[in-house]
Amino acid sequence: MNTRLESDSIGEKAVPAAAYYGVQSLRAKENFPITGRTLRGGFIRSLAQIKKAAALANHEAGTLDAPRMQAIVQACNEIIAGDLHDQFIVDPIQGGAGTSANMNANEVIANRAAELLGKQKGDYSAVHPNDHVNMAQSTNDVFPSAGKLTALELMIPLAQQLHALQNALAHKAEEFADVVKIGRTQLQDAVPETMGQTFSVFAHMIARDAKRLEQARRELCVLNLGGTAIGTGINTTEVYRARIVPILSQLTGYPLHTAEDLMDATQNLDGFVAVSGALKTCAVDLSKMCNDLRLLSSGPRAGLGELQLPAMQNGSSIMPGKVNPVIPEVVTQVCFAVIGNDATITMAAEAGQMELNAFEPVLLDRLYDSIEDLTHAAATLTANCILGIQADRKRCRALLEAGTGAATALCPYIGYRKAAALAKKALRTGTPLRKLAQEESGLSAEQLESILDPQNLVGSTHTELSGKSLAG
Structure with a gap:
């Protein structure tokens, strides 16, 4: 050579x-x-x-x-x-x-x-x-500034994928607005809700994550360019210090501005920690939603089976016909990685000493992994899971009628103790709560019909979401 x-x-x-x-x-x-x-x-x-x-x-x-x-x-x-x-x-x-x-x-x-x-x-x-x-530069102002520009670029497709996910969830909320199911707290039967409300909650959660990430992006627009070695601006000119960030802003199209204190911006990486924190929060929310999707679709015969997720691939090399919730599973694994990356980013930022942090390389590498992986996870969750989800209406109604969640609605009319007794008897004997209420509550058929009407039980506290409103 x-x-x-x-x-x-x-x-x-x-x-x-x-x-x-x-x-x-x-x-x-x-x-x-x-x-x-x-x-x-x-x-x-x-x-x-x-x-x-x-x-x-x-x-x-x-x-x-x-x-x-x-x-x-x-x-x-x-x-x-x-x-x-x-x-x-x-x-x-x-x-x-x-x-x-x-x-x-x-x-x-x-x-x-x-x-x-x-x-x-x-x-x-x-x-x-x-x-x-x-x-007129130093690694100490070039490297973190390049790191911020890169993160700004990577977060554009992440924002797009989160908005697409929001919209898909909002459309499912509308589609399932009339599907009444039993709500659950601590994995035990609670009170009725609609499947539409479940997906409306998901949509609001992701909308909040998107907003939080957009706010975090503002941290990335503050640069320490012009500070050189430790933020004092040694080996620069007044013209350079005044012009470098505006020129870069014009070249990139980002609303960049110079940090108020260049020494502070050179040695402290809390802005990156804030961005990673928003990514971690998004990961926590996505994983929680995927946990719910896996539980609601569990079975399909021996589990809850209220949702039917799209069948994407064979679920077993030994059990014929088994189909697993592979998309929620892979998204949850991505979320674990993002949460782990946040721990690395936190420690890298904390480990800085005096006028410079030497650990920016691993911080940026893990930050980029988090952004890119969340982008891909949101994309596959939307395209390969959410858009194709179906609600098993019969299963939802059967579980609702077999449960005792509606007993809560009887409390204002017959009192907590009597309602609890009816619920316990229904569980003990297998007799539907509605039938026991007709026989023992002392309420008329017309009253019970109104009180136990599934649409009356679910309330109307959730805010309707539409794809159009979320896109904004």
Whole structure:
């Protein structure tokens, strides 16, 4: 293999002659063989957007000449368009607080810019990775800012999938509005409700999660660019500090703004913790809903069997005809992973010391996993489960009539003690509660018909949801 010799403060090292990365990237690849993965494409694009904005800001400040600025900008544009991503070779989990990822970008951009200026790769006399591409920057403001841009991008499809899930649940709430079933508390029979109310609750819960995540996204729009090493802005100009974030905001389309205290924003990662907390809450809600779906569809003969989930695949290699609730199962597993990721993110943020947190790489890697996995989980839950769910109306009615939940409605008319006695007798003898009430409650047939009317029992406290209202 043809190589070129490059040097850094550690010493000399042979780098593949055709490589756009340099010596620091290669050292990092060898030092951090952790996940077997490389940087996500979205993160690479975010780094290139920041380097492009920095070149433009430095040119406005008069510290970067036009030829170098134009070459850097063109190299960044190519990376943003998807080129040269194979030259980003460092592992996402790395020591050095992200320095390796930042230098990987600096070296690739510098070598591509040098080519555009008629130089050879490795000849940094025209465009230097540190002096020109990294001008007025530090890993300590570039890396977390790229991390936030990437998370903003990843959360767009998550929001879309959550809204699709909300709408699907809302439509099911309308479809099942007249299906009366027994409600349950602590897995014991409670009072009647409709299956529509059950799905309306699900829809409201997911709507709340979507709103919570949208609020959390605002944390990601606050950047510490211009703070450089520890937030003091060393090696920057006044023009650069004033222009870098507005230029980046214009390039990305996000409403970015500079943190009020750059030192605070450089050393503290609580914004990421807030985002992860919203993701964890969403995961908790999704898992709870999937637990309910599995219980309501359990059986189909020896369980509750009130819902019929779409049959997606064979459920057993030994039991013929068995079909399992595989979609709720996989979603719940994703939720477990997101909750675990939140613990990692929490500890990474807590472990920062003094003026910098060195553990941003694992924080960002796990944050991106959470966002992407939740996006895919919500998508498959909607398409492969919720849209195809059917209610077993006969089963719901049979369980309702066989139970004693309606006894609660008798309390205002015959008192708690007498209603409890009727419920116990119904369970003991197997006689339907309605029949016992007719015989022993002292209420007229007309009164009982009104009191025990299933539609009167379910109340009307839930708010109707529609796909149209949720989409907003």
